[in-house]
Amino acid sequence: MALLKKEASFTQEMRSFRQRQKKLLLRRFSSSSLFVTGAIIFFLLLVLAFIGPLVIPYGPVEMEVANRLQAPSMSHLLGTDEFGRDLLSRIAHGAQVSLWVGLAVTVITSFLGLVIGLYSSYYRVLDHVLMRISDGLMSIPGVLLAIALMAALGPSTTNVIIALSIVFTPNIARVVRSSALVIKEQTYIEAMHAQGASSFRIIWKHIAPNTISPLIVQATFIFAETIITEAALSFLGVGIPAPDPSWGNILYDGKLLVFQAWWMVVFPGIMIVLSVLGLNLLGDGLRDVIDPHATKGKK
């Protein structure tokens, strides 16, 4: 394959080569089935989370004692739980929780990771300190660290966001730092120095924009990771506290009722899998389009 590429491309002039690359990129974007599938799944998730509660005739904590543990039917599409609450409504509200936590953690970690990654790529001493800290944080397995932090902070949605932000920030910082280091070595950055540009300007105006695409790709994966971890924490009883619906909570109840109500395990499970799959596809698709080198091995 490498040989073939050599055979086919070495003769072209650089310009026509670049033009072709650009066209290839555009074509990849629209024809990236990964990206499109991921985007559709994610869109459906948004619809469920924000349109769903408006059309579902039951509230997420509205109890109907007479209709406890109903199997899926026309009146309760996904059935009811042990308090007679409508599962579809709870899952739709759970989607809101998952998306909110996911979004918050992604935004916080992206921002912190960007700042930490950029500055540690730029200042050597700072780099040593920050990277040792991130080494340390990353060597504590994520879920465990999250459990421990939740134990200290106490269960609440805000605390889940705080704990997961602590867990995932080093991850983003690493990605930003490594792409920033590459840019920093480029000649034009040195030229900027020579012209007397301030460090702040170089970092934010010239290095930062180049780290955005890997950052976005990584952030998509962090979003997925966050959804999984939040569900796991809630399932373990150390995440989102009980009356609020969250996919992990519903699964926790479902596990206790596994002999009576299969729907309480299957539907939230499918939701988590689908959203993670959607986000992973989105991330893979983005990476294929933005950063084709990273997937060289796959094709």
Next chain:
Amino acid sequence: MFAYIIKRILSLIPVLFVVSVVIFSIIHITPGDPAAIILGQEATQEQIESLSEQLGLNEPIIEQYTNWVMGALTGDLGTSYFMRETVEEAIINHLGPTLSLAIFAEIFALIIAIPIGIIAAYRRGSWLDQSLMGISLLGMAVPSFILGLLLMLFVGVQLQWLPIGGYAPLSDGLFTHLKFLILPAISLGAIQAALVARMTRASMLEVLNSNYIKTARAKGVVERRVILKHAFRNAFLPILTVIGQSFGTLIVGAVVTETIFNIPGIGQLIINSVERRDYPVIQGVVLIVTFIYVFINLIVDLLYGVIDPRVRLDKK
């Protein structure tokens, strides 16, 4: 090689220092007085103070940290408030099932993943390759606790083939031991399998493009042997790294999986301790699991030297 080992071990010191500081801080980022929280609302002021004293919470923070680290280094992780045993005993009592589960899950994962990855690379582009990789993509999106619940529902509850929970130690016989571990191990190992299969395929494809593979073909080596002897050994290095890194993840995954299947491992220990706010146990478990995780990665790094002669001989 020796210098490399020493250097690699020394590089762990700052990592473990940060780890210890983070884990130590857990008890101190708790809003309010830890002793009061541990004892709950009905505790008297006297009880709170005596617990604070017992925990050493009244001493300066640096001293508390030093005491804790010195204790940890000598194998003393403190005492559980609720179980009448030391943290070390509690961990040792619960570590067996977790390790057993993690190892069994890893074995399951490797047995299916590596052949799948190799076959997919060998038949690259075929429908077989595409469907195997499609399944693995799906597999990576199914968190182990969800797969566990689904397996429990279908295989345990509906089909009633296997127990839906519980544990029997190896001393009850291998068969009984495995009977309880099959579902947990599959649910835990599936993601690992998907990951390793994809990694194996990618790594094999990269190696298959290299010149020495062309040389092997030019020598008249049959394709099977090219794949298994010439390519796989070279492709194995990155695979090994993934296995090493994710074995740590596997142990952590075991923590969650145990809770589903009621396996009395360190997962249950930590979850129960979180409910009781039994901080010394939480800290101890996180510390020990992190240590195992770091240690496994160290071993993987050093194993590199055994497999790749370039690492073995070069002074890195």
Next chain:
Amino acid sequence: MTNPLLEVKNLRTHFHTERGRVTAVDDVSFSIAPGEIVGVVGESGCGKSVTSQSIMRLFDEKRLVEYEGDILFNNESILHMPQKRMQKIRGNDMSMIFQDPISSLNPVYTVGDQIAETIRLHQKVTKKQAHQKAVEMLRLTGIPAPEKRVNEFPHQLSGGMQQRVMIAMALSCQPSLLIADEPTTALDVTIQAQILDLIRDLNKDMGMAVMFITHDLGVVSELCSKVIVMYLGEIVEITDTESLFTNPLHPYTKGLIQSIPQLDGDRKDSLPVIEGTVPSLDQVPNACRFSTRCPFADELCKQEHPVLEHDRDEKHVRCWHYKKIG
């Protein structure tokens, strides 16, 4: 040349790529006699490497490549025979060495293991005998202390040594044809000369024919008796080495010869170069392929594709006007 060892007949090699089918080798015919050293020259991308790997059938035939034409080796058609039988020929009757020795040797096995593997693939010998033979082969290729080197890994050897190992491996089963694909390009000049000497000596001693692929005309003049000049997937000229330098027929060949620096030449003059760049393989003109760069090209050249004409004395040339240019 009554009984050629290798006969390539109208070989076409097509690749399936993202951009469609690309024909990298187009209607190539030539032959190599037993014991003969034939040079194949041309710029990178002219199809010389693809030709050699097509002869060895090294490309992925399921997905990547499609062949047309025929290749006879010892009067047996090898281009369409099953890979199973081809495997018995590769490394045994014909073998190959490559440009970059370090990447062509498997990093995780000792050089001895790799040579012994070739021997054991094709000969019924014990492990020990194969190892012995590997040491002998290393000695034959001029590696000092072969008993020690045989147990070393490729990265422990220098580039020249690595190429000697490749040669030892390629020749370990006494093949009748050695295909050398730019074997000296990645090496230092002094090492290059040593490797060339080694190939020439082994050619004399063992009598195998050599197909020597290079872009270096100096190497050709030292080593080869016959030269095949390729341009953009086609043969443009086949000639003996003597005439290549004294009387090149094709304008492209002339260009190549003129662009060699002469020691006694006038240094004030700039070196003549061939104008323009090689078109991409998927933009091959439906005419004389060299017409876009040829100083002698006229309307005929830009409209009609010339055939490979057979001139007197075993010479072939693909040019409308070679007699006129003369």
